[in-house]
Amino acid sequence: MNKNDLIARIAKETNLTQKRVGEILDAILNSIVEVVKEEGSITFTNFGKFEKRVRKERKGVNPKTGDLILIPPKEVFVFKPSKNIF
Numbered sequence: 001m002n003k004n005d006l007i008a009r010i011a012k013e014t015n016l017t018q019k020r021v022g023e024i025l026d027a028i029l030n031s032i033v034e035v036v037k038e039e040g041s042i043t044f045t046n047f048g049k050f051e052k053r054v055r056k057e058r059k060g061v062n063p064k065t066g067d068l069i070l071i072p073p074k075e076v077f078v079f080k081p082s083k084n085i086f
Contacts, residue, residue, distance in 0.1 A: 036077065048081040 007025060011018045032050055035042045041051035053076055060071045 033077075044082075046082050046084045048079055048085060050077070050079050052076070053078050 003025070007018050007021045010016075010025070011021045014021065016024075032042055036050050036052050041049055043049040055074045055076055057073045058071050060069050061067070062069050
């Protein structure tokens with residue numbers, strides 16, 4: 001399933017237009033991203049938690065040359081589902 005499939009499914013269930021559902025979905029997703037950027041995490045009870053984590057610096061190997069390289073620390077966006085979701 002992709003975003004357009006989800007929009008069509010929600011539109012059918014709510015009797016809203018696909019355009020309106022798309023606008024609402026975009027607003028929700030953008031809000032989640034902004035909250036995680038600003039506050040570090042957002043939790044939805046019985047669904048899961050979106051959070052920002054920092055991957056530590058680590059060693060890696062350049063696949064072309066085989067040389068060891070240092071991969072710098074990086075912020076990543078993580079979703080941890082609730083135990084109740086499955």
